[in-house]
Amino acid sequence: EVQLVQSGAEVKKPGESLKISCKGNGYSFTTKWISWVRQMPGKGLEWMGRINPSDSYTNYSPSLQGHVIISVDKSISTVFLQWSSLKTSDSAIYYCSRHTEGVSDYWGQGTLVTVST
């Protein structure tokens, strides 16, 4: 069974760093791209960026380029999303999703990130 299992909820202060994860199970991990999608409180879905786990090639939404980094550790079938300096506006639920035919098919359960003083 294909599963994307995300790390748990986080509470951070502005300026802190954070790395959340998404582990792929039940399929050949390096054959499917992974995207990160953000959902701010009460809002819709926003694509952030994607990574090819086989070669770590990434691309990002221009609005987020430079603020987040997407990376992968193939040895543990896990993709990461990280910030070096969080802002309160980064408070959101973050979903990872797997691509097939160029589009998301399976989704992680989501990671709630709260950034507050």
Next chain:
Amino acid sequence: DIQMTQSPSSVSASVGDRVTITCRASQDIRTYLAWFHQKTGQAPKSLIYAASTLQSGVPSKFNGSGSGTDFTLTISDLQPEDSTTFYCQQYSTYLWTFGQGTRVEI
């Protein structure tokens, strides 16, 4: 960026009804259009890709159509569990964009 506009923003229907949601792209996206739904507090689930192809396991009560800039999602035989928010998304360019969502209330 390609803008995706859904209508209506919300719709109320009864059990057994059929509902149609439209999605319009700001430029030609051929059939690079997907539909998702999301229950409150849950992760999105994938319904349709390539405008009309059902994802594995998705029931045939969901029907997608369209190409170019205009697309529709029709949901037949509405049931209480169909009370969710539906999103369209284009993947014609590397910069994916979503519609703002359509809330369906049963």
